[in-house]
Amino acid sequence: HPTFLMYVPPSSAEKAFFSIKNTKGQVHHRQLLTVPKQGGILRLTLPKSVAPLAMNQSYEWGVVLMCGGRLRPDSPFASGWIQRIQLTTKV
Numbered sequence: 001h002p003t004f005l006m007y008v009p010p011s012s013a014e015k016a017f018f019s020i021k022n023t024k025g026q027v028h029h030r031q032l033l034t035v036p037k038q039g040g041i042l043r044l045t046l047p048k049s050v051a052p053l054a055m056n057q058s059y060e061w062g063v064v065l066m067c068g069g070r071l072r073p074d075s076p077f078a079s080g081w082i083q084r085i086q087l088t089t090k091v
Contacts, residue, residue, distance in 0.1 A: 010039035013065040
């Protein structure tokens with residue numbers, strides 16, 4: 001259950017739409033976030049009610065600012081990839 005930190009610049013958007021999906025395009029989780037008017041860092045930890053990310057699988061995450069209260073083709077967004085891996089204790 002990773003925590004995502006996203007910088008959002010000051011804007012008129014009041015909400016942002018966050019989603020994370022697997023490489024097959026299946027949605028793992030999605031959530032609306034409240035955006036502070038002055039901008040700043042948004043923090044989202046995947047809830048415990050959501051299945052944990054599968055080991056050694058990649059997931060695409062994205063966040064879209066909902067300007068005018070809705071998603072539009074020209075809405076500002078950021079996206080990236082995350083993968084859960086097993087840490088090794090060998091040095």
